[in-house]
Amino acid sequence: MTRVLAISAGLSQPSTTRLLADRLVTATRGELGDETAVDVVELRDYAHDITDGLLTGFANQHLRPVLDQLHAADGLILVSPTFTASYSGLFKSFIDLVEPGSVQGKPVLLAATGGTERHSLVLEHALRPLLAYLRAQAVPTAVYAASADWGSDADLNQRITRAASELATAVRDQPQHERTDPFTDPVPFEQLLHETTTR
Template sequence: MTSVLTISAGLSQPSSTRLLADRLSTAVRGEQGEETAVDVVELRDHAHDITDNLLTGFANQRLRQVLELVDGADGLVLTSPVFTASYSGLFKSFVDVVDPESVRYKPVLLAATGGTERHSLVLEHALRPLLSYLRAQPVPTAVYAASADWGNDTELNQRITRAAGELATAVRTEPERVRTDPFDDPVPFEQLFQDTTAH
């Protein structure tokens, strides 16, 4: 069974970002079939945990469970509201505490919500470069939903369906990721000691 994790960085309840996240999750599940588990995580529920991690360098148990879901997922759906022409601070703070190896080469569907269509380029000038920097594999179609899209959303539905199909295909064809544990093959203490005495 494959797994897809949807992250929603919406701040309000109810949230248009969560609404978009749910529609994307449903579309991905429809493309993947019953053999795919799709989980949704609301970052607002972990805002304090994320801040504590940034301040202390350690994830508490609640946040560690979310980070383990990120690591174990075969694909990700990342959704953020647009604030000041970019992703939200909560979204970026979460990305800052994620182990880059957890998303390396992993298929990712990018999505954002905002008040007007003029913010739609945030997907290409902010979100895509961020995930490319982490060496994730964003699918070609990103989904932006402005306030006007919720009234007559035929075009939004088409984008959701296309993006979900791309993520489903990427997850199915993704080669198995092999994670290496640096503690599996430690450097012998004698060698470390020799290296320090050589100077």
């Protein structure tokens, strides 16, 4: 089964960030079909856990399943509100906890919300470079929704549809490699010790 995970970094409830995430999820599910499992995670619900993770260096039992979901997903939808011309601190703090390699080569749809169209470059100047650093495969169309887009949203719908189609294509086209848990078949300690002593 194809798995897509949407991450919403909205701070308020309800939030336009979550609203945009939901619309992107609906469009993506429509492109990929009913056999797709799509989950939405609101980082607001994990704010304390994310802070604890940054302070301790590891994710607690509440946050760990989210990071595992992210690693296991075939595609990602990442949506952040815009603060001071960049992604939110909550969004960046969560990304800082993502293990290196977890999103490498993974198809990602980038999206952001903000009060005015002037902040739309957050997608190209903040989010896209961040995902390039993580070596994820960001789809060409990123979606920005300003406050004005929610009143007459024909153009927003068009962008959502195009981005969802690109994500679905990238998810379908990626090689199906088997994801294995490194702890399911551990190397015995005696073998590791022997290899160390024979060097």
